[in-house]
Amino acid sequence: MKIRPILLSILLHSASSVLVFQRSSEGAGLVSMYQVSSVHINSKQEDRADGERNHAFAKVTLEDRNALLSNCHDNCTISPTLRILENAAQLRPVAHRMTSIGGLYECPCVSVQARQCFERLVVELVEGQWGRKRRQDREQGLSYVSFSSGGLFADLILLCGLVKKGIQLGQVMVCDSILKEMLHDYEGKSDIRLSWRGSQDPALSRCRQCEMSSQTRMKYHLRDLIANFCGWLGAICQWHSLPLPTIYMFGDEEDYVQACLHDANLKADVMMFCDVSLSNAVRDTTARLQQCLRQDGFQFLLPSRS
Numbered sequence: 001m002k003i004r005p006i007l008l009s010i011l012l013h014s015a016s017s018v019l020v021f022q023r024s025s026e027g028a029g030l031v032s033m034y035q036v037s038s039v040h041i042n043s044k045q046e047d048r049a050d051g052e053r054n055h056a057f058a059k060v061t062l063e064d065r066n067a068l069l070s071n072c073h074d075n076c077t078i079s080p081t082l083r084i085l086e087n088a089a090q091l092r093p094v095a096h097r098m099t100s101i102g103g104l105y106e107c108p109c110v111s112v113q114a115r116q117c118f119e120r121l122v123v124e125l126v127e128g129q130w131g132r133k134r135r136q137d138r139e140q141g142l143s144y145v146s147f148s149s150g151g152l153f154a155d156l157i158l159l160c161g162l163v164k165k166g167i168q169l170g171q172v173m174v175c176d177s178i179l180k181e182m183l184h185d186y187e188g189k190s191d192i193r194l195s196w197r198g199s200q201d202p203a204l205s206r207c208r209q210c211e212m213s214s215q216t217r218m219k220y221h222l223r224d225l226i227a228n229f230c231g232w233l234g235a236i237c238q239w240h241s242l243p244l245p246t247i248y249m250f251g252d253e254e255d256y257v258q259a260c261l262h263d264a265n266l267k268a269d270v271m272m273f274c275d276v277s278l279s280n281a282v283r284d285t286t287a288r289l290q291q292c293l294r295q296d297g298f299q300f301l302l303p304s305r306s
Contacts, residue, residue: 141170
């Protein structure tokens with residue numbers, strides 16, 4: 001999909017706009033923008049308003065990151081899944097809970113056609129913007145944050161598309177209320193170590209990914225979900241000879257805002273909202289999070305039922 005230069009110019013110079021992707025009745029992709037007024041938060045005032053609440057987030061490290069591309073046996077699922085991710089721009093896979101791919105899934109509330117058009121649009125816009133960045137900024141890598149991340153498959157496909165274009169990812173941050181469970185006992189920044197390939201049954205010769213692929217109705221634990229996302233993203237980066245990004249997780253947008261107030265390096269070049277409604281609450285949230293964008297950063301929004 002080609003974006004007209006005049007539209008691209010408007011997007012790059014409109015720091016207070018959110019790019020919204022919608023579908024017409026004929027199925028074509030439409031792009032619209034709505035204006036927001038950025039809301040700036042003073043960290044000391046916010047701490048007083050929150051009372052006793054602890055703002056927590058975690059850096060996620062894979063213990064077996066050196067085995068990202070290795071096969072555990074001849075029919076290991078690693079290579080076939082990587083090919084699916086590599087070809088996703090041409091043949092967009094569908095990954096719902098009962099048909100997950102690599103232990104990740106996405107909400108069926110958005111059609112696969114809408115997702116594919118949206119992903120191509122995002123990759124094209126970000127690639128164009130990234131090419132105009134200073135070399136120093138490009139070497140630090142792109143900063144990406146996703147809100148309401150859910151099953152993380154949609155984010156993985158988008159990030160794979162950027163990696164295929166040669167864009168180095170510096171840090172990837174996922175923010176969802178389901179992650180509060182893993183962050184419950186932490187305060188401030190912490191480190192969480194996970195295993196991606198390690199089998200839960202030492203007697204088996206198969207890796208964890210092969211175990212999960214053979215269990216069609218398996219319920220994925222939250223730690224598996226995060227480990228799978230980190231593992232597949234790291235594997236696709238290695239596949240393209242790019243460094244692995246640093247990955248962080250947050251329990252809600254307020255934790256992310258507070259983290260950015262204390263460390264501006266956590267601000268995002270790309271801010272993603274997938275499978276959300278175009279409600280006043282969402283508009284308020286996008287306005288509030290404008291302060292967490294880097295210069296010339298993008299906010300993308302894919303409404304549900306597109």
